Amino acid sequence: MVEEIKFYEPEDNHGFLSNFALSPITLSDVVWPSSEHYYQAQKFTDLSIQNKILNAETPDDAFKISRDFADQVKDDWMEVRGAVMRFIVFEKFRQNTYFTHLLVSTGDHFIKEHSHKDDYWGDGGDGSGRNELGKILMDVREYFAKKEPFNLVHFVDSAKLPTQWGTFQMYGFIEVKTGKEHLALVYGQPTPDEPTLIRLHSECLTGDALFSQRCDCGFQLARAMENIVKKGSGVLLYLKQEGRGIGLINKIRAYHLQDEGADTVEANERLGFAADMRDYAFCRGMLSFLNIESVSLMTNNPRKINALTDNGINVVERVTLQEGNNPFNEGYLKTKSAKLGHMFDAEFIK
Ligand SMILES: Nc1nc(O)c(N)c(N[C@@H]2O[C@H](COP(=O)(O)O)[C@@H](O)[C@H]2O)n1
Numbered sequence: 001m002v003e004e005i006k007f008y009e010p011e012d013n014h015g016f017l018s019n020f021a022l023s024p025i026t027l028s029d030v031v032w033p034s035s036e037h038y039y040q041a042q043k044f045t046d047l048s049i050q051n052k053i054l055n056a057e058t059p060d061d062a063f064k065i066s067r068d069f070a071d072q073v074k075d076d077w078m079e080v081r082g083a084v085m086r087f088i089v090f091e092k093f094r095q096n097t098y099f100t101h102l103l104v105s106t107g108d109h110f111i112k113e114h115s116h117k118d119d120y121w122g123d124g125g126d127g128s129g130r131n132e133l134g135k136i137l138m139d140v141r142e143y144f145a146k147k148e149p150f151n152l153v154h155f156v157d158s159a160k161l162p163t164q165w166g167t168f169q170m171y172g173f174i175e176v177k178t179g180k181e182h183l184a185l186v187y188g189q190p191t192p193d194e195p196t197l198i199r200l201h202s203e204c205l206t207g208d209a210l211f212s213q214r215c216d217c218g219f220q221l222a223r224a225m226e227n228i229v230k231k232g233s234g235v236l237l238y239l240k241q242e243g244r245g246i247g248l249i250n251k252i253r254a255y256h257l258q259d260e261g262a263d264t265v266e267a268n269e270r271l272g273f274a275a276d277m278r279d280y281a282f283c284r285g286m287l288s289f290l291n292i293e294s295v296s297l298m299t300n301n302p303r304k305i306n307a308l309t310d311n312g313i314n315v316v317e318r319v320t321l322q323e324g325n326n327p328f329n330e331g332y333l334k335t336k337s338a339k340l341g342h343m344f345d346a347e348f349i350k
Pocket residue numbers: 201202203204205214215217241242243244245246251254255258264268301332
């Protein structure tokens with residue numbers, strides 16, 4: 001059974017779907033504060049009425065001003081209103097990509113404007129209405145759901161994550177291609193005005209949660225979060241890519257081979273995997289949702305730099321993240337440098 005999304009007030013859950021949600025739409029150098037402003041203004045040929053509506057403080061005021069001039073609505077309005085609505089709802093989402101991510105993230109849910117006041121655009125409150133606005137929203141969703149970056153991940157929900165360094169906002173995403181669950185930990189208020197300090201951290205249960213000294217992951221995770229808090233803002237993408245993409249159990253198999261003398265690349269390959277199975281293309285979807293286009297990337301791994309660059313993210317700076325070298329991971333770090341191109345200072349892997 002396909003679940004339903006019933007929306008109405010812009011401040012309620014799924015309120016972004018409402019025409020009364022503020023969403024600047026620029027048309028011929030005119031900025032309409034909401035789709036409601038534009039839709040109501042198109043009822044009139046009188047430019048002074050259009051301007052009154054354009055300059056209305058709120059979408060509600062735009063609606064009310066339109067009702068004040070009900071006797072001057074143009075004769076063909078009932079014939080053209082459907083096309084006007086479809087145009088402006090499409091433009092709302094084309095120009096406000098955060099809303100587009102939210103719309104596409106509703107998946108295949110049936111969308112209804114739950115309005116007892118309107119049985120044409122809404123469902124009439126009892127489901128007897130035509131729900132024409134809901135139909136347009138589902139058509140617009142279908143269009144953008146096929147387009148990058150909206151087709152890469154679906155946002156599910158977010159919550160606070162208090163840590164020893166500071167409180168992050170944790171966003172949960174589902175990768176469309178694989179169904180994998182990925183996180184974005186956001187600290188402060190990253191803005192497109194300057195490069196955002198970020199880390200692409202591939203999940204390493206042993207290092208991140210079990211204090212392993214076989215690798216540098218847990219040490220890098222801690223330092224990256226500390227760096228972000230010290231800077232005042234930034235993002236850590238926590239990616240479901242355990243074992244360089246081979247998974248936890250296969251990583252244990254790889255460790256076993258390493259216990260018998262193989263290096264970390266040889267072990268992967270003896271198990272029938274490439275040295276590194278990870279793909280990062282979906283990260284563009286998470287960064288787009290967060291409105292991040294240029295980054296300072298904390299990594300030693302050239303593949304992560306290339307992956308972001310290849311997917312349209314401007315990596316303006318690489319910030320080294322050399323942490324946790326110890327006798328147990330000395331060989332691992334040396335192999336990452338020699339065979340996987342990791343950029344370490346000579347002193348770090350002596
Ligand atoms: N396949 C595999 N073999 C090993 O020996 C490993 N230590 C790992 N660890 C995984 O590597 C990723 C972190 O490496 P980067 O620094 O991001 O390149 C992460 O997925 C670990 O689980 N994997």
